[in-house]
Amino acid sequence: MIKILRYTEYLYLVVAIVAIYKIVTLWQIDPKETYIFIFFAVVSIAMFLFRRRYRKRFEQRKKDNQQ
Numbered sequence: 848m849i850k851i852l853r854y855t856e857y858l859y860l861v862v863a864i865v866a867i868y869k870i871v872t873l874w875q876i877d878p879k880e881t882y883i884f885i886f887f888a889v890v891s892i893a894m895f896l897f898r899r900r901y902r903k904r905f906e907q908r909k910k911d912n913q914q
Contacts, residue, residue, distance in 0.1 A: 852902040856895055863891035 866888035870881045 852898065852905065856898045856902065859891045859895040859898065863888050863895065866891060 866884045
């Protein structure tokens with residue numbers, strides 16, 4: 848279960864990196880099109896941080912229950 852949580856964390860980082868790449872490439876052409884990618888980048892980074900915190904709490908709770 849924890850491995851799946853770890854993979855989803857990094858999936859959010861991949862989405863953020865792709866969105867940031869699209870922001871950089873499209874900014875010169877049409878800045879109005881980049882707003883959706885800015886939204887995706889911000890949400891993906893926030894979800895990465897949230898999922899990471901949630902996974903660490905889950906691991907700590909599991910460790911505490913085993914002792």
